[in-house]
Each structure stands twice: as structure tokens, then as C-alpha cells.
Amino acid sequence: xxxxxxxxxxxxxxxxxxxxxxxxxxxxxxxxxxxxxxxxxxxxxxxxxxxxxxxxxxxxxxxxxxxxxxxxxxxxxxxxxxxxxxxxxxxxxxxxxxxxxxxxxxxxxxxxxxxxxxxxxxxxxxxxxxxxxxxxxxxxxxxxxxxxxxxxxxxxxxxxxxxxxxxxxxxxxxx
Numbered sequence: 001x002x003x004x005x006x007x008x009x010x011x012x013x014x015x016x017x018x019x020x021x022x023x024x025x026x027x028x029x030x031x032x033x034x035x036x037x038x039x040x041x042x043x044x045x046x047x048x049x050x051x052x053x054x055x056x057x058x059x060x061x062x063x064x065x066x067x068x069x070x071x072x073x074x075x076x077x078x079x080x081x082x083x084x085x086x087x088x089x090x091x092x093x094x095x096x097x098x099x100x101x102x103x104x105x106x107x108x109x110x111x112x113x114x115x116x117x118x119x120x121x122x123x124x125x126x127x128x129x130x131x132x133x134x135x136x137x138x139x140x141x142x143x144x145x146x147x148x149x150x151x152x153x154x155x156x157x158x159x160x161x162x163x164x165x166x167x168x169x170x171x172x173x174x175x
Contacts, residue, residue: 007079007146007166025069034073038103044070045099074103079169080148092147110149131163 025031037047047070071082074097081094097106131142140158144165145151151164164170 025073031073031076034069035077038070038074038077041102041104043100043102044097048099071097078103078107078148078173079146079164079166080107092145093149093153095149134161 025034034047034051037050042050051069074080074082081092082097083094095106095110097103101109134140134142141156141160143155143160143162145153145162146164146166147162148164150162153162154160155162
């Protein structure tokens with residue numbers, strides 16, 4: 001889990017950029033409450049309306065802060081960049097969470113559409129199949145990523161492959 005614990009504080013900083021004027025979440029307890037909503041079956045619109053009606057979030061003075069709080073919260077939960085952020089550039093591929101979807105539906109739609117029915121005869125990869133050997137044997141440059149959406153993405157004319165390297169996080173999510 002150490003890659004996640006390196007990832008977590010840098011992502012939490014997004015809540016504090018420019019003194020936190022662009023987000024409505026200021027305390028860790030508010031982040032946890034928001035995370036519970038995000039992990040539920042509620043749609044993005046439902047969560048936004050609930051937050052706007054809740055004095056705890058709305059009294060921070062910036063209704064747009066509700067929107068800019070959802071994406072970083074979801075990113076902390078799933079290690080996935082969500083949508084675009086008008087106050088910054090991530091450099092990774094985002095997951096698009098539509099307003100009428102729950103986050104679970106958005107994840108399912110994105111990753112299910114990527115699924116292929118490949119049935120190789122031998123599904124075990126040998127010990128020689130490593131990131132280092134992808135470079136030396138296959139000529140691929142491996143670039144580690146903390147954005148699950150970028151996993152196995154080929155870039156630079158198929159010379160670079162992005163690999164999600166937070167295996168402990170995935171094992172934790174499986175439980």
C-alpha cells in the first residue's frame with residue numbers, strides 16, 4: 001500500500017489549492033462523509049443537490065466547490081482521474097462520470113467496454129515477463145502510473161506502455 005500512501009497526500013493537496021476556495025470540503029471528516037455518498041448508489045446530480053442543500057458544504061461560500069470536490073474525492077477512493085478540472089491539468093486519461101450515473105455505474109461502463117474475450121491457451125506468464133524485460137526484449141518503455149484508467153495504455157507511437165503499479169491498493173479493493 002505504500003504507493004497509495006504516497007499518492008494520498010498529493011491528491012489531498014488538491015482540496016487545499018488556492019486556500020481551498022475551489023472546493024467545499026475542508027475537513028477530513030467532510031471528505032469521509034462525501035466518500036460514503038460517492039461509494040453509494042446515488043448519481044452525481046443527487047450528491048451535488050444534497051451537498052448544496054447541506055449547510056456544512058454550502059456555507060463555504062462557493063457552490064462550484066461542490067463539483068470540484070467530487071472528482072478529487074473519487075480519485076482518492078479509486079485512484080482514477082475523474083473528468084477534467086478547470087483549475088489544473090492532470091496529463092492522464094480521465095474517467096467520465098456523467099451526472100445521471102453513480103460512480104459505480106461509470107466505472108462499470110468504462111472498464112466493461114474495454115473488456116475483450118481473449119482466450120489464450122496458456123494464461124500464465126513466466127517469471128521473465130517483467131517491466132524491465134518489456135523494455136530490453138520488447139523495446140517498450142514502461143511508465144508507472146497511479147491512474148487506473150491509464151493501465152496498459154500505449155503512447156508515443158506504441159513505444160511507451162503505462163502500468164498501474166499500486167497492486168496493494170487493488171488487493172485492498174478486492175476485499
